[in-house]
Structures are given as structure tokens and as C-alpha cells.
Amino acid sequence: MLEVEGVSARYGEATALDGASLTVGEGEVVTLVGRNGAGKTTLLRCLMGLHRPAAGRIVLAGRDITGLAAHRRARLGLGYVPDDRGIYAGLSVEENLTLPPVAAGSAWPLARVYEAFPVLAARRRFPGGRLSGGEQQMLALARVLRAGARVLLCDEPTEGLAPVAVRQIGEILRGAKEHGVSVLLVEQNLRFATTVADRHYLLAQGRVVEALDNRDVKQREDELLAHLGL
Amino acid sequence: MTSFLQQLFNGLVSGSFYALLALGLAVIFGMLRVVNFAHGALYMLGAFGAVVLGDSAGLGFWWALLLVPAALAVAGMAMERLLVQRLTALDPLYNFLLTFGIALVCQDLLRMKYGSHSQPYDHAPFSGTVDLGLFDYPAYQVFVLAVSVAVCVAVWLLLTRTRIGTVVRASTERPELTRAFGIDTRRWVTPVFGFGVALAGLAGVLAAPMRAVNSDMGADLIITVFAVVVIGGLGSVFGSVIAGFAIGMLQALGNLYVPVLSQTSVYLLMAVVLLVRPAGLFGKEEHA
Numbered sequence: 428m429l430e431v432e433g434v435s436a437r438y439g440e441a442t443a444l445d446g447a448s449l450t451v452g453e454g455e456v457v458t459l460v461g462r463n464g465a466g467k468t469t470l471l472r473c474l475m476g477l478h479r480p481a482a483g484r485i486v487l488a489g490r491d492i493t494g495l496a497a498h499r500r501a502r503l504g505l506g507y508v509p510d511d512r513g514i515y516a517g518l519s520v521e522e523n524l525t526l527p528p529v530a531a532g533s534a535w536p537l538a539r540v541y542e543a544f545p546v547l548a549a550r551r552r553f554p555g556g557r558l559s560g561g562e563q564q565m566l567a568l569a570r571v572l573r574a575g576a577r578v579l580l581c582d583e584p585t586e587g588l589a590p591v592a593v594r595q596i597g598e599i600l601r602g603a604k605e606h607g608v609s610v611l612l613v614e615q616n617l618r619f620a621t622t623v624a625d626r627h628y629l630l631a632q633g634r635v636v637e638a639l640d641n642r643d644v645k646q647r648e649d650e651l652l653a654h655l656g657l
Numbered sequence: 658m659t660s661f662l663q664q665l666f667n668g669l670v671s672g673s674f675y676a677l678l679a680l681g682l683a684v685i686f687g688m689l690r691v692v693n694f695a696h697g698a699l700y701m702l703g704a705f706g707a708v709v710l711g712d713s714a715g716l717g718f719w720w721a722l723l724l725v726p727a728a729l730a731v732a733g734m735a736m737e738r739l740l741v742q743r744l745t746a747l748d749p750l751y752n753f754l755l756t757f758g759i760a761l762v763c764q765d766l767l768r769m770k771y772g773s774h775s776q777p778y779d780h781a782p783f784s785g786t787v788d789l790g791l792f793d794y795p796a797y798q799v800f801v802l803a804v805s806v807a808v809c810v811a812v813w814l815l816l817t818r819t820r821i822g823t824v825v826r827a828s829t830e831r832p833e834l835t836r837a838f839g840i841d842t843r844r845w846v847t848p849v850f851g852f853g854v855a856l857a858g859l860a861g862v863l864a865a866p867m868r869a870v871n872s873d874m875g876a877d878l879i880i881t882v883f884a885v886v887v888i889g890g891l892g893s894v895f896g897s898v899i900a901g902f903a904i905g906m907l908q909a910l911g912n913l914y915v916p917v918l919s920q921t922s923v924y925l926l927m928a929v930v931l932l933v934r935p936a937g938l939f940g941k942e943e944h945a
């Protein structure tokens with residue numbers, strides 16, 4: 428569904444990504460782990476079209492999207508959940524939800540979104556800035572699902588959330604997967620990662636250095652945590 | 658008491674111009690992150706447009722009210738497309754210089770043609786006064802206030818109740834993110850710029866029957882308008898309008914009670930606001 432081949436990215440002279448490659452299959456949830464500064468956020472921004480890669484190729488559903496503008500990628504079914512959740516403080520919950528134009532046939536009708544997220548229904552007229560962190564994260568996920576995204580790019584969605592909210596995020600991601608949605612998930616919480624993901628990539632210094640399955644992650648948890656500096 | 662209320666009303670009328678101009682600056686800044694230093698010159702062009710339309714085409718005030726903002730909107734869109742857009746990727750200083758240069762060129766061209774004398778405008782739509790209960794007030798000034806309030810309310814409704822408004826507010830708050838949600842923000846930039854310029858033109862046409870129409874009229878006014886925008890919060894549409902009317906009244910009351918301060922009061926207020934709330938009264942801190 429999503430193929431990333433040798434993507435490099437720079438900020439001025441500094442190299443943030445150095446030929447990162449990975450794939451995400453249809454209906455697959457894949458996490459990307461790596462210590463702070465490894466290049467995870469930069470990789471998602473390159474995939475979304477918000478940062479121009481210096482080299483490499485990005486293929487979405489068989490189509491080369493490397494040079495495509497961000498808004499066109501979104502319309503092809505890429506859904507972005509940025510690390511700060513990307514909630515518009517000045518837009519109401521409902522405006523936040525309905526801002527992205529519907530991308531594909533798999534879009535959720537608003538009624539279904541509100542059924543699945545009763546909290547959002549109750550707060551539909553609230554400004555997005557007044558939601559709690561967990562509610563904002565739910566809104567960020569609901570927003571891309573409503574637009575019919577087929578591949579979600581989620582940047583640390585559980586960061587800073589209470590355990591209840593983390594469980595809810597897990598349910599949403601598993602639900603999306605059941606409907607055939609693919610997810611590339613940046614996640615530092617390894618326990619959580621193994622409950623939602625099929626596979627994992629370890630990113631270090633801008634390069635994918637290891638591909639792991641759930642068993643690897645559980646067996647090598649201590650070593651991985653030490654590597655991540657957690 | 659009557660003189661107090663009358664002065665307050667004078668303040669609302671000058672505030673009408675501040676609000677319209679600040680509103681245009683705010684929508685332009687919000688969408689483009691460009692401070693349009695040509696805004697005062699465009700206001701001046703609006704007033705001259707009304708004069709020229711009346712003198713050489715025999716078209717009266719109502720025609721001017723319709724045609725001049727429309728023509729300036731087109732000119733504004735061309736200016737955005739051909740000039741401003743080329744510089745947006747660079748340091749904001751470049752657009753500062755560009756728009757400032759455009760203002761100077763417009764001003765000097767008109768000075769060459771008309772000198773610095775004020776041009777008479779003979780097409781005022783109505784004269785006479787209306788009875789406001791406590792005092793009589795020039796009918797045209799009441800009309801200006803009504804138009805300004807109506808336009809500000811209409812823009813507010815446009816921004817808060819329509820799809821275009823939502824897109825503009827989203828692009829104002831998070832331009833880059835909005836593209837990641839499938840919205841081609843660049844498509845909206847040119848029309849929004851044209852719209853802001855049209856508001857300046859509208860203010861200029863409204864000024865023609867009651868203010869001196871000359872090549873300095875924009876430069877004189879725009880300095881206060883920039884103070885208004887800073888006080889209201891750069892990019893805050895609501896703040897610009899409120900601050901526009903508030904500062905009109907503040908100046909008018911200053912005139913009445915502390916004449917020495919009437920010119921400086923705005924800048925004093927601006928200094929205080931900047932010290933207490935650097936982003937302005939209704940502004941938000943810039944998002945990274």
C-alpha cells in the first residue's frame with residue numbers, strides 16, 4: 428500500500444533522513460520506533476508532502492507520489508495525524524472534522540463518526556482548543572477516517588495521554604485496521620505498539636536499521652528501551 | 658452630555674474607516690502572512706476612483722461604490738499573482754519592501770497628475786442631517802457608519818458560517834497543516850488578497866464625499882490603522898474591527914477632554930497593549 432525507498436531529507440546542511448526504506452501493506456499496522464531525533468517526524472512529513480526529500484521514492488497504492496503536492500496526497504487517501512495533533516483551536520469540533528474534503532469511497536458519514544465517538548458528538552460546537560488532550564487525539568483520528576483516508580500516518584498519538592485514553596486510541600486503530608485501513612504509527616510505548624501493530628521498524632540516525640515482529644519486540648524489550656533512552 | 662455623545666458618534670464614524678481598513682489588512686495577513694503596506698494607497702485610489710468616475714464618466718456615488726471596489730479587487734488580485742506571490746517564499750521583508758514601494762509609486766503618480774491639492778467631490782449621495790434624538794447628525798456620516806458595521810458583520814458571517822470561511826480560518830491558523838488535509842490553500846490566497854484590497858477601495862469611496870481627497874490621505878490614515886491592527890492582534894479579524902471602532906472613539910474623546918493627547922493616545926495605548934499582551938488584545942501567539 429505504501430512503499431518508501433531510500434528517502435533522504437535535510438534541514439539546511441544537517442541530514443535528518445539518510446536513505447530510509449520501509450513498506451506498509453494493505454490493512455497492516457506498522458510502527459516506527461526510534462529515539463528522539465532519529466527522524467521519525469521528518470519521515471512522516473516527507474510522506475505527507477510537507478518536507479521535500481533530497482532523494483528517494485514514495486509509492487502509494489502503486490502510484491509514485493514523490494513529487495506530488497500535499498493536498499493531492501491527502502486526496503489520494505493519505506491521512507495525517509501530526510505530533511501536536513493538528514487541532515485548529517479556532518474551529519469548532521465539527522468544523523475540524525469536516526474540514527478535509529472527502530478523499531475516497533470509504534469515507535465515514537458524520538453520523539457514523541458521532542456514533543463511534545460520542546464525546547465528539549457531545550462537544551461538536553466546542554472550539555477545538557477547549558478539548559482535553561485525549562479528546563483532541565480522538566478528533567485528529569476521527570477527522571482523517573471521516574475523510575476516507577486509506578493510509579494513516581500517526582505521529583506519537585499516545586504521547587502524554589492517560590491510560591484510558593491510550594486504550595481508546597488502540598481500539599480506534601484496531602477498528603480502522605479491520606476496515607482495511609493501513610497505519611504507519613510512530614510510537615515510543617513498546618507495550619502499546621505490540622497490542623496494535625503487526626510489525627515494527629527501528630529507525631536510527633535517519634535509517635531503518637531493523638525490522639522486528641511482535642515476538643522480537645517482547646523478547647528484546649529491555650535492550651530496545653535502553654536504545655530508545657527510555 | 659450631548660457633546661460627549663456627539664463626540665462619541667464622531668469617533669464611531671472615524672472608527673468606521675479604521676475598521677474597514679484593519680479588516681482588510683487582517684484577512685490579508687491571516688491568509689498570506691503579508692503586511693500590506695500598500696493598503697493606505699489603495700484606500701486613496703478608492704477615493705480618487707470615485708472622483709474620476711464622477712468627473713470624467715459622469716457616474717455618481719452609487720456607481721462608484723459598486724465599480725471602484727470591484728476594479729481594485731481585480732487590480733489587487735493581479736498584484737498578488739504577479740508580484741506578491743513571487744516573494745512569499747522569501748523573507749517577509751521582501752513583501753514589506755514591495756508593498757511599501759507600490760504605495761510610494763501610487764502616491765507619487767497621483768501627486769504628479771493632481772498636485773497635492775484636495776480634489777472636490779460633487780457627487781455626495783445625500784446631504785442634510787438626521788435627528789438622532791439628542792442631536793442632529795449629518796446623514797451621510799450615519800450612512801457611512803451603517804455601511805461599515807454592515808460590511809463588518811457580513812464578513813464575520815462569511816468567515817464563521819460558510820465553507821469558504823472555514824477554509825480561510827483554517828489556513829490562517831495552520832497554513833501548512835491545511836494543505837495536508839487536502840485543501841489547496843494557494844487557490845484561496847489570490848481571491849482573499851483581492852477581497853482585502855476591495856475593502857480598502859470601499860473605504861476610499863466612502864471617504865470621498867466627507868474627507869479631503871488628495872495624495873496624502875492614505876499615508877496619513879494608515880499609520881493609525883497599523884496601530885489599530887497591532888492593538889487588536891495581527892491577523893485577528895474580530896480584534897481589528899473592535900479595535901478600529903474603539904480607537905476611533907478614544908481619539909474623539911481625547912480631542913474633547915485632553916486635546917494634547919488626541920494624536921498620541923493611540924500610540925500610548927499600543928505601547929501598553931504590546932507590553933501586556935505582545936500578540937495584541939485578541940491575537941494568538943504564532944504557531945510554529
Ligand SMILES: Nc1ncnc2c1ncn2[C@@H]1O[C@H](COP(=O)(O)OP(=O)(O)O)[C@@H](O)[C@H]1O
Nearest residue numbers: 438441443461462463464465466467468469470
Ligand atoms: N525544523 C527543523 N529544522 C532543523 N532541524 C530539524 C528540524 N526538525 C527536525 N530537525 C532535526 O532533524 C532530526 C530529526 O528530527 P525529527 O524528525 O523530529 O526526529 P524524531 O521525530 O524522530 O524525534 C533531528 O536531528 C532534529 O534536530
Ligand SMILES: [Mg+2]
Nearest residue numbers: 467468469510
Ligand atoms: Mg517526532
